[in-house]
Amino acid sequence: MALKITNLLASAAIVLAGTSAAQAQNVLNVVSGGSENMVDYVTDYLGPLFEEQNPGWTVKVVGTGAGDAGSQTIMEKLVAQSGNDAWDTDVVVVTQLKAGEMVTDGLLQAYVGDIATGKLATRDTAKVALGTNVEGYVMPMFHSQTAIAYNPDVVANPPKSFDELKAWTAEHPGAFGYNGIKNGMSGVAFTTGWMYAYAGNADQLMNGPYDPELKANWDKALADLKAFNENVTFTPGNAGTLDMMNRGEIVMGPVWVDMFYTWQADGRLNPNLKLLLPEPGMPGQPYYYAIPAKAANAEAARKFIELATSPEVQAEGIVKRFNWYPGIDAQHVESALDKATWDKLFTDVTPADLAAKGKPFPLGPFFDDIREAYEVKVSN
Amino acid sequence: MNILRTIVIAVLLALLAFAIFGPITNLLIWSVAETWYFPAKLPQSYGFAFWERVFRPQGNAMESLGNSVLIAVFTVIASLAVAIPAGLALGRGKLPWRSAFLLLFLLPQAFPSLAVHMNIARIFYSLGLNGTYTGVVLVHTIQGLVFSVWIATAAFSAVDRELEEAAANMGASPFTVFRTVTLPLALPGLMASAIFVFLISLDEFTGTFFVGVPDVTTMPLLLFTASMEGNYQIASITALILLVPSVGFMLFIERFLKADVLAKVGS
Amino acid sequence: MLSRRASLILIAPAVVLLGLLFLYPLSYSLIWAFSDEELGGWGLQNFIKAWGLYSRDVLFTLIIVTLSTLIIGAVSVAIGGYLTLGENRVALAVLRTLYRWPLFIPFVVSAQLMRTFLAKNGMMNNIITSTGLMDPLAATSFLDWRGIVITFVWKQTPFVALLVAGAMAALDRSTIEAARNLGARRLRILLGIVVPQVGTTLMVGLILSYVVMMSVLSVPLMINAQTPTMITVDMAWRINAYSDYGVANALGFITYAMTAVIAWIYLRQGVREGGRPQ
Numbered sequence: 001m002a003l004k005i006t007n008l009l010a011s012a013a014i015v016l017a018g019t020s021a022a023q024a025q026n027v028l029n030v031v032s033g034g035s036e037n038m039v040d041y042v043t044d045y046l047g048p049l050f051e052e053q054n055p056g057w058t059v060k061v062v063g064t065g066a067g068d069a070g071s072q073t074i075m076e077k078l079v080a081q082s083g084n085d086a087w088d089t090d091v092v093v094v095t096q097l098k099a100g101e102m103v104t105d106g107l108l109q110a111y112v113g114d115i116a117t118g119k120l121a122t123r124d125t126a127k128v129a130l131g132t133n134v135e136g137y138v139m140p141m142f143h144s145q146t147a148i149a150y151n152p153d154v155v156a157n158p159p160k161s162f163d164e165l166k167a168w169t170a171e172h173p174g175a176f177g178y179n180g181i182k183n184g185m186s187g188v189a190f191t192t193g194w195m196y197a198y199a200g201n202a203d204q205l206m207n208g209p210y211d212p213e214l215k216a217n218w219d220k221a222l223a224d225l226k227a228f229n230e231n232v233t234f235t236p237g238n239a240g241t242l243d244m245m246n247r248g249e250i251v252m253g254p255v256w257v258d259m260f261y262t263w264q265a266d267g268r269l270n271p272n273l274k275l276l277l278p279e280p281g282m283p284g285q286p287y288y289y290a291i292p293a294k295a296a297n298a299e300a301a302r303k304f305i306e307l308a309t310s311p312e313v314q315a316e317g318i319v320k321r322f323n324w325y326p327g328i329d330a331q332h333v334e335s336a337l338d339k340a341t342w343d344k345l346f347t348d349v350t351p352a353d354l355a356a357k358g359k360p361f362p363l364g365p366f367f368d369d370i371r372e373a374y375e376v377k378v379s380n
Numbered sequence: 381m382n383i384l385r386t387i388v389i390a391v392l393l394a395l396l397a398f399a400i401f402g403p404i405t406n407l408l409i410w411s412v413a414e415t416w417y418f419p420a421k422l423p424q425s426y427g428f429a430f431w432e433r434v435f436r437p438q439g440n441a442m443e444s445l446g447n448s449v450l451i452a453v454f455t456v457i458a459s460l461a462v463a464i465p466a467g468l469a470l471g472r473g474k475l476p477w478r479s480a481f482l483l484l485f486l487l488p489q490a491f492p493s494l495a496v497h498m499n500i501a502r503i504f505y506s507l508g509l510n511g512t513y514t515g516v517v518l519v520h521t522i523q524g525l526v527f528s529v530w531i532a533t534a535a536f537s538a539v540d541r542e543l544e545e546a547a548a549n550m551g552a553s554p555f556t557v558f559r560t561v562t563l564p565l566a567l568p569g570l571m572a573s574a575i576f577v578f579l580i581s582l583d584e585f586t587g588t589f590f591v592g593v594p595d596v597t598t599m600p601l602l603l604f605t606a607s608m609e610g611n612y613q614i615a616s617i618t619a620l621i622l623l624v625p626s627v628g629f630m631l632f633i634e635r636f637l638k639a640d641v642l643a644k645v646g647s
Numbered sequence: 648m649l650s651r652r653a654s655l656i657l658i659a660p661a662v663v664l665l666g667l668l669f670l671y672p673l674s675y676s677l678i679w680a681f682s683d684e685e686l687g688g689w690g691l692q693n694f695i696k697a698w699g700l701y702s703r704d705v706l707f708t709l710i711i712v713t714l715s716t717l718i719i720g721a722v723s724v725a726i727g728g729y730l731t732l733g734e735n736r737v738a739l740a741v742l743r744t745l746y747r748w749p750l751f752i753p754f755v756v757s758a759q760l761m762r763t764f765l766a767k768n769g770m771m772n773n774i775i776t777s778t779g780l781m782d783p784l785a786a787t788s789f790l791d792w793r794g795i796v797i798t799f800v801w802k803q804t805p806f807v808a809l810l811v812a813g814a815m816a817a818l819d820r821s822t823i824e825a826a827r828n829l830g831a832r833r834l835r836i837l838l839g840i841v842v843p844q845v846g847t848t849l850m851v852g853l854i855l856s857y858v859v860m861m862s863v864l865s866v867p868l869m870i871n872a873q874t875p876t877m878i879t880v881d882m883a884w885r886i887n888a889y890s891d892y893g894v895a896n897a898l899g900f901i902t903y904a905m906t907a908v909i910a911w912i913y914l915r916q917g918v919r920e921g922g923r924p925q
Contacts, residue, residue: 043438064605073590077593080502182881240869247767248418248768266611402771407760466658475658482910483910489859495676495896499673522669538847585755
């Protein structure tokens with residue numbers, strides 16, 4: 001018996017040693033923050049496409065999870081190996097906040113000028129991430145937007161603005177749910193939308209300049225939010241909001257648009273549910289492609305991102321297959337797509353809506369102030 | 381009276397079964413649910429589409445599972461290898477600062493790992509252990525050390541000293557006493573700790589990410605993100621797959637215990 | 648009995664492994680926790696801030712984890728006790744196959760299961776209302792502190808019960824049989840004879856569970872939507888939102904202190920009673 005086990009282990013050890021030594025030479029390592037379907041996107045679509053065009057290369061992708069938490073993990077992994085000459089991560093997909101921090105800390109390399117698609121993304125968010133200049137370091141993979149999801153069978157006339165939402169929640173206590181601020185970005189986005197609506201100086205919050213005194217004017221908005229919270233159901237996380245909609249415990253709540261569509265596609269949400277963007281708007285953000293400063297395969301990484309941000313791939317992969325808003329400028333993508341697919345993307349939220357009411361997140365330091373003010377004045 | 385007692389027992393067991401299997405039933409249902417939303421109390425449609433998704437060749441599920449099991453087995457071996465001597469010293473030895481040592485071994489579990497992993501990764505990178513199986517096994521061993529050391533200590537200190545002395549009086553060398561008396565008596569506890577260490581390794585996420593990725597990927601890397609973002613079908617299926625090695629390992633240990641150890645203990 | 652020197656040699660590999668691969672990296676965390684970013688140098692600034700913002704969460708964590716530990720202890724003793732003293736063969740067989748299953752479900756999945764099970768329109772309430780035992784309108788959600796406790800108890804009880812049942816099975820049956828022949832009730836035997844003899848194993852199991860529950864992130868994150876919440880959530884929040892390792896590590900240190908105090912009391916207790924604690 002003991003002998004058998006020893007043999008078994010010995011052969012396992014040989015296999016172990018063998019696999020690590022026989023690691024293929026040309027592997028492009030992609031580490032992606034964000035939700036599982038972003039990993040699936042690379043695994044099932046983009047990766048195979050790249051491998052087909054670049055024989056001898058294999059794309060390997062690992063996901064680290066949604067929100068800043070997932071991207072923070074990636075950043076820590078880069079910091080941990082910053083003493084090495086060649087890093088084991090070639091392409092990263094990260095949130096705005098963390099992309100800004102990574103640029104500031106010198107963890108990324110400038111590459112956008114070197115790729116052919118570099119000029120196709122000209123929106124502000126391709127250059128500035130929450131107030132940090134990231135021009136040249138990032139290309140948007142897709143734009144993600146938050147919106148209010150609701151059940152039209154129960155809510156025939158959904159509130160069209162934050163004011164109406166306030167009134168509606170007072171009449172229907174507990175029917176609106178969101179996840180506060182500690183537990184996922186959709187709740188943070190809702191809070192930000194609230195501040196844009198009621199704290200004043202919304203433009204300054206988004207575009208600067210930063211003024212540490214501004215937060216003195218927020219007391220009323222925060223007190224109102226605290227009163228508003230009396231009538232809402234708190235949900236555990238971004239997925240928690242969708243989860244409660246799945247079971248009909250709430251009929252309305254802020255969600256990420258791409259996550260909402262995934263839940264519908266996977267049969268976890270009623271396909272009749274709809275989205276709306278309330279006045280004056282809610283924030284969204286792109287996920288960025290970036291290349292770590294000492295990526296071992298930087299050249300292949302550039303090729304990979306070039307492919308990923310080409311109009312054809314953005315049209316076929318991002319819009320058609322995955323229902324995301326394109327990362328590069330819309331006009332380049334629209335021309336590569338049939339009209340029906342294009343229109344389907346904007347069923348609930350029209351392009352005009354998106355242009356008028358799709359906001360960026362606030363400047364980094366304001367963002368910190370808002371979150372800390374919420375912690376101190378709303379949740380306590 | 382007896383009938384009444386039987387009824388009470390039956391009701392209690394039924395409640396326990398409900399408490400344990402209620403949530404697990406949920407897992408089973410989600411693993412085959414293709415559409416399930418309000419107001420339906422059970423899925424509107426069933427199917428294996430998500431199983432196909434988990435097992436699609438690009439997903440590398442089988443490779444990840446193989447890695448997970450292999451790493452878990454080696455983690456068990458590594459942690460027993462250091463925990464048995466340590467447990468012997470803590471349970472039977474004249475160790476100075478014994479309490480301090482025991483408190484020290486609590487650290488890897490008691491200090492939430494969130495803030496520590498980056499530093500662990502930094503050290504592993506400098507040692508060239510990142511991206512290797514050895515690195516992942518070591519980081520799992522550290523996580524499991526508290527279980528293996530504390531339980532081994534308890535197991536060794538519970539061994540009846542008189543039996544050891546009797547063997548020693550008959551002229552057995554200290555090592556023979558250890559091999560024939562102490563170890564077999566402590567073995568049930570050690571095996572229990574092996575099971576826990578195996579399970580910890582099989583479920584570990586953060587350490588694997590920092591130390592293993594991108595070269596070594598395991599099943600929980602998929603499980604963790606899927607579960608956190610509410611991808612119930614994928615998470616349920618992954619958890620079910622992980623049940624196979626978990627339960628298998630426990631049955632293996634129990635069989636091994638029954639056949640080898642109990643025989644020796646009896647003689 | 649091993650000599651001092653032999654003991655130190657035997658424990659050395661484990662300590663070296665721990666020191667190199669955990670204590671050394673951990674020391675960076677402690678440096679972060681105790682450094683004062685504003686003034687430079689050392690200070691307790693991070694602890695003051697952590698306490699100011701999260702003292703309620705610290706207390707909440709302590710209560711939740713202690714309560715869960717106590718319930719886990721009671722249920723494990725009940726399960727182990729019945730497995731040792733029970734007479735009904737069918738019930739024994741059922742219990743033995745039943746109680747272990749949650750052991751194999753990872754924490755993150757346990758949290759997911761409980762979230763869909765304990766919710767207002769979750770499976771538990773659905774089952775209870777469909778049997779007619781409860782009015783559907785009376786259904787409430789357990790997704791708050793109760794949900795955390797239920798999940799912890801569900802997931803950790805099998806762990807302690809497995810250890811305790813193992814220790815009980817290894818006991819010398821003669822005293823138990825003697826007491827039984829004298830007509831003692833089984834509960835008396837369990838509490839008076841069996842439990843004291845497995846006290847060490849029970850305490851070790853409970854302390855290990857306590858430690859594990861202290862450091863789990865996914866359960867409070869996925870189940871508890873309310874404030875206050877558990878310390879691990881605050882740690883994750885400090886790091887992810889503000890990259891504030893100072894306060895996060897201070898919170899980690901507080902967490903360890905809460906564990907160490909409990910473990911230390913237990914270890915002292917054993918010494919005072921004259922025996923070795925384990």
